[in-house]
Amino acid sequence: MRLNRRAVTHYEPMDEAQALAQEALAEFDGLIARGQGLKVRPGQRAMAACVAETLAQASVGGAEEDGPTPPRRLAVVEAGTGVGKSLAYLVPAIAVALQRGTRVVVSTATVALQEQLVRQDLPALAAQLPTPFRYALAKGRGRYVCRLKLERWLADPEEAGDGEADDDLLAPLSAEREAQRLAWLHARAADLAHGRWDGELDSLPQPPEPAWWAAVAADAASCSARHCPLYGECVYFERRKELVGAQVLVVNHDLLLATLGTRQLPELDQCLLVLDEAHHLPATALAQWASRAGLTRLAWIDQLASRMLRTALEVECDAVADVPDAAARLRAALQELARLAVQTWGGALRHRGEPLRVRWPLGRVPPGWAEPLRQAAEAADALLAALRALGAALRGAMRKQPEEARRLAQLYAQLGTLAPRLEATSDTVRGLAHEPQPGQPPLAKWLTLTPPAAGGDGSVRVVAHASPIQPGALLRARLWPQVRGAVLTSATLTGAGGRFDFFLREVGLADDPDVTTRVVESPFDHARQGELVLAGVTADPRDLPAYQQAVQQALLRDLPGVRQGALVLFTSRAHLRQVAQALPPELRERVLVQGELPRAQLLQRHRERVGAGQPSILFGLQSFGEGLDLPGALCADLFITKLPFAPPDDPVGEARAEWLRASGRDPFLELVVPATALRLQQWVGRALRSEDDRARIVCYDPRLTATGYGRMMLAGLPPFRRVPAAQAAPLEAA
Incomplete structure (x- = not known):
């Protein structure tokens, strides 16, 4: 690798970019050739070449004044299970970054994946690559x-705990707890x-x-x-000091989106970006820019106002003159909103006797709500302005009076404890009041009403929520304009026919001229290594009690045949518990249920049992359906109880489907089926983790073969040997 560093404010002419990409790929080839347990994988090398070409051609920094528009390059790469995508993006990305004197930000879906990169992959690379580099992990x-x-x-x-008991968003702790x-x-x-x-x-x-x-x-x-x-x-x-000299920063999607524009991470137009497990990015974006706030239990408002007034006396800040009036107006407006909620939906709540969720159709503000929402927003903004001025005054006082720093810092912390609640209230009431422009999607808006708790004050708790419904629009507006060079990768980005259309829409890159796509096939011989048993039960999944009973009987028939490790995936916690309770004692002893032990302990016990030659069966939900690495005998059998459709009561999904229908579109085919297909691919991906694995996958949902959309999902799965249930060998003979 050449040691010269190219200026970060210029981009490479095409011939230089090609040379840089070739050097980065040569670095990858050299690493593989040196061995260390690595072997040549054509798919891995193809992905490394794509990463090298993309990042070498991208600009880093801005163009010269009146100069040409610097090139922007983004690659979307689906890398099938077993490709070894971490190595395929790390080596060329690091090589290009070191040559250009810039840095790489690698973003993953979870902290666990961050830890894997920083504890395993990057130390190994740092020991083997000829040019030294530093890496660091960044968490929120x-x-x-x-x-x-x-x-x-x-x-x-x-x-310290003042105000917790008045928080609608927290369950109060008992004296014992x-x-x-x-x-x-x-x-x-x-x-x-x-x-x-x-x-x-x-x-x-x-x-x-x-x-x-x-x-x-x-x-x-x-x-x-x-x-x-x-x-x-x-x-x-x-920990932040470790980031300063690192050429490779490992973050997660939440942190990446939460810190946009804050300079807590390198500016994205000044570095190279890799988004691993990129299929999580749309959901992360929706969660990041959603808001919620309690409309009842409002004593925190008076507590905040009182603290602000006391602190203002300490630092002689005159920005709090309107605080008492603003606090009173905010409290009155939120009380009126809560009164309207209870007046309108309290009868339904009493009839149910359990929490009630009410979504506003098409995000339309109900009659009588607009004015108190406006008043709440104005009062919250006035308090926020005073709070920011007071914070600045406190920081100034700490600079001038270092001997008082501890006491002043405690005052700052006391204000800061309640500040997020004020910010969330402001965001939520503005979200509820938001009226979209014609043709633009509305926000999802809903309330949750909780009946009075036994022994409580007899009042209904009301929490308001507001959330965007189109992740692509959010990312297109807030993330991608800042990015000059990026690679987005995952094992599941395409649907049937290898098309990226759904993912590109969800992630905000549809029709982006700077985006290229690439599918890198898995090295696995799926037809030889795995068998997909299409064991559809006869019950209709729309008749949920009958369907769950039929699946339960099928599992009671099939699970005794498990001889090694198995994973059973459910879409419902209630169904999981129902089946677990129905197991005979000798079979229940083999089953480990998600939630009964911490995840790490549960998986360790599973590994120990299988390692000792004993059968072990994991019962899990969606979080066990992806990101779980169970190689070899740890997942010799995989059972899918039902196609993993999103929960039917998701208010954001409901609002989005409603808006699509109102626009003359079909949300089921446009949104639900593609999202379920990608989730099913993730679930199926738990079965084979290496080229030596053998596995049987059993799917009990008859829709996979009996419906057109099911057959579309089936076409998007790896080419396992497919066996109708009637032709499947007994499980123990597999």
Whole structure:
């Protein structure tokens, strides 16, 4: 690899770009040739060549004034299971970045995948590539403890937890659970003090209760950064220092989207971007830009106003003059919205006796709601403006009075604890009031009403939600204009016929002239290695009780034949529990159910059983249907109880389907079938993880062969040997 560094503000002419791509590919070839357990895979090399060409041709930085428009290049690559896509994108991306004096940001779907890259793949590459490079893992602030918050909780738990009981979004803790939380916090403080814990959520041996962690997790709103007296001991900022000199940064999709425009990560037009598990990006975008807020339990508003007024006296800030009036107006407006909700839907709630969700058709604001929504938005904005001015005054005071930094930082944290609730309230009421332009999609808008809790104050809890419904539009507006060179990859990006149309629409890249697509086939011999048993039960899936009973009987017939490791995937937790409870004792002993143990312990026990030659059967839901690596005998049998359609009560999906129908389009064929097909491909991908694996896949859903859309999904699956149920050999003979 040449050692000269090209200027980052220029792009490569075509001949130089080709030479750079060839050098990057030669780096990949050299790595494979040196061995270290690697073998030549034509598909992997083809993907590496695509990555090298794409990133070498892309501009990094802006064009000279009055100069030519710098080229922008994005590649969408479906790499079948077994291709080895991590190596195929890491080596050429790192090689191109080092040559051009820039950096690579690799974004994955989950923290677990980040950890895999940073703990396994990148250390191996750093030891083998001839040119040194540094890498670092970047996580969101909320995955690290805030020492100042922890100190505050241990000093005064009642003050630290002030406002929690009034939060519609949190389940209140009982006295016993509160005592357990305090004991847990004391233990974590001791672990920190004695070096037994590094302050990261992901390094805890057991995941804590969400409310326990939320009490002490770092967050931007309550962080005074360099002004904090504990800044020198801050775990989050210590980790951020590791990012400064790294040429490869490993992030996740949530963090990537949450930090757009904040400079917490490298500017995307100044670096190269790889999006692994890119099929998750649309859902991440919808979740990132959705909002929710409680319309009841509003004591936090008065608490925030009181804290703002007290703090303003400390720092002589006159921006809070209107705070009492704005707080009163916000409270009154939210109370009116809650009253309207209970007045309109309280009868249905009482009839149900359980939480009720109400979605506004086509996002239209009901009569009487527009004015209180407007008033709530104006009052929230006034409070936000005062809060920002007060925050700036506090930071200034900490600079001028370092001897008062600890006390002032605590005041800043007290305000910051409630600030996210105010921001969420502002976002949500503005979302509820939003009226789209003609032809534009509406927001999904809904309320959840929860009946009074036993022993509570007798009031109904009301939470409001607002969410975009078109992820492609969000990403096209907010992400892609910043990106100059990127590779998006996953094992499942195409539907039947190898077409990327659905994914490109979902991710906001349809009709983008700078995008190229590529399918890299899996090296597996699916027809030799795997068998797909089309074991459709006779019951109609639309008759859910009858269908679930039929699948239960089929599983009771087939599971005793499992001799190694098996995975049974369900679309419903209730159905999973129903089948687990129906198992005879001798079969139940072989079954490990998702949720009964932490995921890591569950999988470890599964591996131990199979390793000891015992049968072991995992029962799991959607999260076990992808990202779960069970090679060899760990998943010799895979059972799919039902086609993995999205839950029918998803309000965002409902709103999107409603809008498509109103526009004269078919949401089932345009949205539901393609999304289910990709999810089914992910599920089926759990069966074969290496070229030596053998597996049998059993699908009980008759729609896979009996319907046109099912046959479309079937056509998109790998070419396993397909066997009708009547012709399948007994399971134990497979």
